[in-house]
Amino acid sequence: MKFSQRVMVPVAREPLWDFLMDIPKVAQSLPGVEKVDQIDNDTYEGTLKVRVGPISLTLQGKIIMEQRDHENYRATMRAEASDRRAAGAVRGKTSMELKEISATETELLVETDVNILGKIGEFGQPIIRKKSEGMLKEFVENIKKQLVAN
Numbered sequence: 001m002k003f004s005q006r007v008m009v010p011v012a013r014e015p016l017w018d019f020l021m022d023i024p025k026v027a028q029s030l031p032g033v034e035k036v037d038q039i040d041n042d043t044y045e046g047t048l049k050v051r052v053g054p055i056s057l058t059l060q061g062k063i064i065m066e067q068r069d070h071e072n073y074r075a076t077m078r079a080e081a082s083d084r085r086a087a088g089a090v091r092g093k094t095s096m097e098l099k100e101i102s103a104t105e106t107e108l109l110v111e112t113d114v115n116i117l118g119k120i121g122e123f124g125q126p127i128i129r130k131k132s133e134g135m136l137k138e139f140v141e142n143i144k145k146q147l148v149a150n
Contacts, residue, residue, distance in 0.1 A: 003112045003132055007140045011147045013100040016108070017073055019147055020096065023063060029142035031135050042066075048081065050135070053127045057083045059090060066093075073098035088118030108143075110136065 009016055020026055023044050027036040036046035042065040049058050061081025068075050074097045082089035092114035099107040116128060 001114050001129060003136060005110045005136050007108050009106050009108050009144055011106060012104055013073060013098050013106040016106050017098055029139055029146060031138045052131050057086055059083050086119050091115045
């Protein structure tokens with residue numbers, strides 16, 4: 001399943017980049033994230049609690065930063081997580097790009113390609129897509145709040 005979101009953030013590109021490269025700080029903006037621990041420069045472990053349809057999931061896994069291209073303001077990360085109780089897993093890749101619109105406004109483009117394995121995938125794409133898109137919108141709104149407040 002592929003998701004794409006393009007939003008305007010009322011912040012200059014450089015401070016937005018710095019914020020987005022701080023994974024533990026960004027994790028605080030993602031709905032349902034309970035914890036994130038840094039393992040090394042590019043690897044983080046964490047827990048995400050989310051409700052999809054009739055069931056609650058506790059996904060535990062890793063986020064690996066695969067690319068940080070500061071010159072072009074692009075980054076790519078891979079996530080792998082599983083829920084032992086629901087007998088399923090999520091594997092995905094997310095890329096983002098920042099485009100300067102003005103000195104105080106940046107366009108953030110987020111693209112995610114995710115595979116949902118096991119029983120979690122049985123909910124069907126429409127329910128999963130709706131939940132994922134809602135989480136992405138909330139995530140972007142939380143980023144705006146954090147950066148505009150600073």
